[in-house]
Amino acid sequence: MNMNVSFGGLSLKNPVMTASGTFGFGLEFAPYGDLTKLGGIVVKGMSLKPREGNPMPRIAETPCGMLNAIGIQNPGVENFIRQALPVLPWKEVAVVANLYACDAEEFGELADILAGEEGIAALEVNVSCPNVKEGGIAFGQDPKQICKVTEAVKKKAGNKPVMVKLSPNVTDITICARAAAEGGADSLSLINTLSGMAVDIHNRKPRIANVIAGLSGPAIKPVALRCVHQVVQAVDIPVVGIGGIASAEDALEFILVGAHAVQVGTANFLRPDFSFDLVDELEKLLEEIGAGSLEEFRGSLELPL
Template sequence: MDMNVSVGGLQLRNPVMTASGTFGNGLEFAPYGDLEKLGGICVKGLSLKPREGNPMPRIAETPCGMLNAIGIQNPGVEYFVRSILPSLKRVDVAVVANLYACDADEFGELAGILAAEEGVHALEVNVSCPNVKEGGAAFGQDPSQIARVTESVKKRAGNTPVMVKLSPNVTDIVECARAAVDGGADSLSLINTLLGMAVDARNRRPRIANVVAGLSGPAIKPVALRCVHQVCRAVDVPVVGLGGIASAEDALEFILVGAHAVQVGTANFLRPDFAFSLADDMAALLSDMGVESLDEYRGSLVLPL
């Protein structure tokens, strides 16, 4: 089965991408499978300057998921371009750079640096990280700021496709999606993590030093599906769905409600080899259902009258 997809100008050999922050920069997972079996790799979030991230502890397991408050720890864009990207360029896979900044101008500057680099195939704009204190949540909760950030990135991105990653921690995700499209987004990815927390009843302390963290994993899939379903019906740009995917059937549920591609996140921690076989597993399941193409299946959900 032909599993090639185009996501807002980003060409993928199959609809399986790895979610930013869950797969390192891709190279760390090479011992567990063939990176060229993936449709794309969304690298760890990048900022203009190095970031130490949030204090420890910053990961906690929860029923059917996990909480994280890493805080965009990364060595900065210059290090990525100089020391990581050259190795990634030797792998035949789409590389998506995930951008994090504290204001629209900074997002634009970061976009300009990365878009100029051969080997960066798309930019994913993180306007929705819930666990960094310098404006991360505010961007994703304000449609006007989403539009402003998207416009700033698009002005500097040249021909590099721009994907905007949306937060579920809003009243109306459709309004946020429309704002990103109005700002020039070529595609959207959703959802980022849900706001959550965990506490220790015995020592009376939070389990995460940041107190509030991002909830991911199978527990959030129903929310993610609802958001992707609503957004796919409201906008004309392609949508990449993520949130709790842990099987081929999970992934196809996102395609069924309209997504062009998916991203695998928390499952990478449980099974570091999971993403490498997912596209083949999806194709096999479609064949078992008598479906002849991915396009035929996409958005074919039958709704009640």
């Protein structure tokens, strides 16, 4: 079956992407599979300057999920371009840069730097990281800010497609989706982590040093699916589904509600070859269920009248 997908200025050999923050710069997973087999790799969120991230502990396991508050620890955009990008097989797999900044101007600067990089297929804008006290949360929850940041990135992105990653921690995600579309986003990816918390009754302390953390994993899949469903109905730009995908069936559920592609996040921790295997399993399952093509299946959810 033809697994190619083209949407929002991106052309992928299959709809399986890896989600930012769960796949490093991709190279960490090279021993476990062929990176060029993937549809796309969204690399770890990067900022203008290197960031040390949050104090430890940063992660906690929860039922069918996990909490994290890493705090966008990253070597900065220049080090990424110098060190990681040249060794990534970007000619054969779409490498998507994930941008993190604290104001629209900084987002613009990041886009400006990355726009000139041949190895970058698209820019994903992180307006929704709930882990970082300074910034992220305000953008993700304020439609005006989402629009403004999207415009700022779009203005400097040159010919790079811009994907805006939405937070589910809002009253109505379709308002945020429309704001990003209005700002000129070529596509949307959703959802980022759900805001959560875990505490320890024995030592009476939070299990995560940042106290508030982002919940991910299969536990959030129903929320993610609902968000993708609503956003697909609300905007005309393509949507990439993210949230708890841990099997080919999960991935197809997002495509059934209308996603053009999916991003695998926490499941990369189940085993490091998970995403590579998913590429094969997705095609197999599509054939098994008798879908004519990926395109025919996409968005073919039959809703009650």
